[in-house]
Amino acid sequence: MYESLGTYLNCVQRAWSAQDGSLVASFVSLKDKHVANRSLQIEMPENMVARMVDAPIDEIVIAHLKVLYYLTCEPKNYMAAYKSQTMCAKAVVEILKQLKEENWCLPIMYVICLDLRLLAQRCEGVGNTSKPGEILESAAECLMACFRVCAVDNRSSDEDTKRLGMLNLVNQLLKIYFRINKLNLCKPLIRAIDSSAYKDQFPLSQQITYKYFVGRKAMFDSDYRSADEFLSFAFQNCHRKFPKNKRLILIYLVPVKMLLGYMPRKEVLERYDVLQFHELASAIKDGNVRRFDEVIQRHETFFIEHGIYLIVEKLKTIGYRNLFKKVYLLTQTHQLDLQHFLCALEYVGETDISMDETHCIVANLIHEGKIKGYISHQHNKLVVSKQNPFPPLMS
Numbered sequence: 001m002y003e004s005l006g007t008y009l010n011c012v013q014r015a016w017s018a019q020d021g022s023l024v025a026s027f028v029s030l031k032d033k034h035v036a037n038r039s040l041q042i043e044m045p046e047n048m049v050a051r052m053v054d055a056p057i058d059e060i061v062i063a064h065l066k067v068l069y070y071l072t073c074e075p076k077n078y079m080a081a082y083k084s085q086t087m088c089a090k091a092v093v094e095i096l097k098q099l100k101e102e103n104w105c106l107p108i109m110y111v112i113c114l115d116l117r118l119l120a121q122r123c124e125g126v127g128n129t130s131k132p133g134e135i136l137e138s139a140a141e142c143l144m145a146c147f148r149v150c151a152v153d154n155r156s157s158d159e160d161t162k163r164l165g166m167l168n169l170v171n172q173l174l175k176i177y178f179r180i181n182k183l184n185l186c187k188p189l190i191r192a193i194d195s196s197a198y199k200d201q202f203p204l205s206q207q208i209t210y211k212y213f214v215g216r217k218a219m220f221d222s223d224y225r226s227a228d229e230f231l232s233f234a235f236q237n238c239h240r241k242f243p244k245n246k247r248l249i250l251i252y253l254v255p256v257k258m259l260l261g262y263m264p265r266k267e268v269l270e271r272y273d274v275l276q277f278h279e280l281a282s283a284i285k286d287g288n289v290r291r292f293d294e295v296i297q298r299h300e301t302f303f304i305e306h307g308i309y310l311i312v313e314k315l316k317t318i319g320y321r322n323l324f325k326k327v328y329l330l331t332q333t334h335q336l337d338l339q340h341f342l343c344a345l346e347y348v349g350e351t352d353i354s355m356d357e358t359h360c361i362v363a364n365l366i367h368e369g370k371i372k373g374y375i376s377h378q379h380n381k382l383v384v385s386k387q388n389p390f391p392p393l394m395s
Contacts, residue, residue, distance in 0.1 A: 005039050009052040009061070016057045024057065025107040028064045028088065030115045040065055041072045056098060059091035060112070079128045082119040082135065088112045089142040096149040096162060106165040113143050117172050133180035140176045143169055151192060167193060167202040167210055174213040186217055208234045216252050219311060227256045247272040255311050258284070261393025276302055284315055287323025290349030292316055318393060320361050321370040323348065325390045336382040338362065
C-alpha cells in the first residue's frame with residue numbers, strides 16, 4: 001500500500017524504466033490492493049502524473065486513477081469508470097505500436113483488457129444502456145484494436161513477438177461474444193489461432209479457456225466430435241484445484257459424450273454435482289422416453305441457464321433407439337411390426353402417440369443412422385439389416 005500519490009507514481013515510473021511489464025501491470029490493475037488507497041482516488045490527476053511519469057505510460061496512469069475515483073463515488077459511477085478504462089485500452093494500443101521490437105508490455109495489455117471487459121459487464125448489469133450488449137460490443141472493439149496490433153507483428157524473433165498475446169485477447173473476445181450471443185464473430189478469431197505458429201506455445205491456462213469456448217461453439221454447430229475433442233482437452237488439463245471450472249466444462253462435455261454414445265459414470269457426476277445427467281442417462285439406457293421428458297421438465301431451469309436445453313433434447317432419439325432395440329431383441333425377427341413399436345411407446349407412458357408419429361420417429365432414426373433398415377408401408381413393418389441393425393452410437 002502506498003502512503004501517497006507521489007510514492008505510487010515513483011513506483012510506476014521505476015517499473016516502467018526497468019521494463020518490468022508484470023509490475024507495471026499490477027500498478028494499473030483493478031484487482032491490486034492499491035485500489036483501496038484513498039490517496040489515489042483522484043478525479044483530476046493530470047498535472048501530478050505529467051510531472052512524475054514518462055509518456056506513454058502516463059496516459060494509462062491518468063485514466064486508471066480516474067477509474068479508481070469513479071468506482072469510489074457514492075453511488076459508484078460505473079459508466080464513467082468504463083469510459084476512463086477505454087482510454088486506458090486506447091493508450092495500450094499506442095504503446096504496443098511504439099514498442100515495435102519488444103513485447104514486455106503484454107502483461108499491461110492483459111490487465112487493462114480484462115478490467116475493461118469486467119467493467120463493461122458491470123455497466124450492462126446495472127442498466128447503463130438502452131440496448132442490451134451495446135457496451136460489451138464497444139469493449140470488444142477496443143480489444144480488437146489490440147488484437148490487430150499483435151496479429152500483424154511479423155518479427156522473426158519468437159521471444160519478442162507480440163503474437164504471443166493473441167490468445168489472451170481472443171479468450172476475452174470469446175467471453176464477450178458468447179455473452180451477447182454473437183457466435184458468428186468467433187469464427188475469424190478461431191481461424192487466426194488455429195493457423196498461428198504459436199498455438200502450442202501459449203500458456204496452458206489460456207489454451208484450456210480457448211478449447212472450452214471452441215468446444216462449446218462446435219457443440220452449437222452440431223460438430224460433436226470436435227466438441228468432444230476440445231472439451232475433453234479442457235476438462236483433462238484443468239487442474240483439480242479448480243473444481244468450479246471443471247464442473248462448468250463438464251456441463252457441456254457430458255451431453256456431447258452422450259450424443260456420441262458414451263454414458264457418464266455416476267461417481268463422476270456426483271463429484272461435480274451434475275447428477276441431472278445421471279437421471280437422463282438412466283432414462284436413455286432404459287429407453288423410457290416418458291421418464292426422459294419428466295427429467296427434462298424437472299431440471300428445465302438448469303438446462304436453459306446453461307444454454308444446453310436444445311442439445312439435451314436431442315438425446316431423446318437415443319432413448320427411442322434403445323427402446324426399439326429392446327423390441328427387436330424380444331421378437332428376434334428382421335421384419336418388425338410397427339404396431340409393436342407403438343405398443344412399446346404406450347408401455348413407457350407415451351399414451352397419446354399415433355401410428356403416423358411412430359412412423360416419423362422410426363424414419364428419423366433410419367435417417368440418422370441409428371437403425372439400418374427401411375419401412376415397408378404396405379405391410380406396416382420395419383425391415384432391418386441382418387447385420388448390425390442397431391449400430392453402436394459411437395461408430
